[in-house]
Amino acid sequence: MTDATATDLSKDAAATAAVALVEPGMRLGLGTGSTAVIFVRRLAQRAAAEGLALRCAATSKATAQLAASLGLRVEELDDIGWLDLTIDGADEVDPDLNLIKGGGAAHLREKIVAMASDRMVVIADQGKVVDRLGQFHLPVEVIPFGWQTTRKLITRALDALDLGQRPVLLRQRDNKPLLTDEGNLILDLALEAIPDPQALADRLSRIAGVVEHGLFLNICHVAIIGRPDGSVVELQREDFE
Ligand SMILES: O=C(CO)[C@H](O)[C@H](O)COP(=O)(O)O
Numbered sequence: 310m311t312d313a314t315a316t317d318l319s320k321d322a323a324a325t326a327a328v329a330l331v332e333p334g335m336r337l338g339l340g341t342g343s344t345a346v347i348f349v350r351r352l353a354q355r356a357a358a359e360g361l362a363l364r365c366a367a368t369s370k371a372t373a374q375l376a377a378s379l380g381l382r383v384e385e386l387d388d389i390g391w392l393d394l395t396i397d398g399a400d401e402v403d404p405d406l407n408l409i410k411g412g413g414a415a416h417l418r419e420k421i422v423a424m425a426s427d428r429m430v431v432i433a434d435q436g437k438v439v440d441r442l443g444q445f446h447l448p449v450e451v452i453p454f455g456w457q458t459t460r461k462l463i464t465r466a467l468d469a470l471d472l473g474q475r476p477v478l479l480r481q482r483d484n485k486p487l488l489t490d491e492g493n494l495i496l497d498l499a500l501e502a503i504p505d506p507q508a509l510a511d512r513l514s515r516i517a518g519v520v521e522h523g524l525f526l527n528i529c530h531v532a533i534i535g536r537p538d539g540s541v542v543e544l545q546r547e548d549f550e
Pocket residue numbers: 340341342343344345397398399400409410411412413414415416419
């Protein structure tokens with residue numbers, strides 16, 4: 310089995326297990342990314358068979374489009390108001406269930422949706438589980454106005470934490486800057502390790518021009534980690550408030 314096949318099977322296992330958490334009538338947050346796509350597809354199959362009467366809020370235009378095309382009822386988050394459960398992927402999951410998210414440039418909406426949910430459940434393959442966050446690049450969404458100045462301020466914040474790396478503007482294949490669903494830019498931070506994620510999150514949040522970073526701290530309740538053989542392991546946070 311190739312690594313890619315093993316990863317796909319693991320994502321499928323995690324997404325399939327998460328579908329079982331969905332109860333009739335739930336208000337559901339739908340994540341973004343390849344694992345979330347599998348979840349949405351499997352959920353739509355179950356909803357079609359059982360008529361679950363779900364109300365869904367999506368974390369990206371792509372997910373909203375997919376879910377609606379599969380017959381799920383997709384509404385604006387503000388029209389639903391509050392969600393029972395959000396299921397989303399992640400780029401990294403640490404032992405405290407803190408996350409790096411935003412590999413799909415959707416972390417702003419993902420964080421809003423997750424924070425408007427009673428429970429956030431992450432679905433991921435084993436490769437996403439890390440001892441310490443930071444090997445995956447950390448995306449920071451910034452507004453286009455003065456973005457190069459914002460980048461300097463971020464660099465200064467990183468220097469203060471001895472994380473000195475120059476943020477890189479994320480571009481599309483045609484080399485144009487990638488724009489998020491909100492029309493903002495993404496600066497990618499290659500940090501290798503983040504000794505104190507809370508300190509970095511606090512610094513980034515204080516910078517004018519930063520809309521949101523991809524650190525999800527104390528937001529995820531459960532992580533379902535899939536394995537290539539179809540089994541899953543559930544990681545729980547004991548001390549979650
Ligand atoms: O945060 C995300 C998108 O912004 C994704 O959930 C994250 O990148 C994981 O993606 P995948 O399931 O494709 O590995």
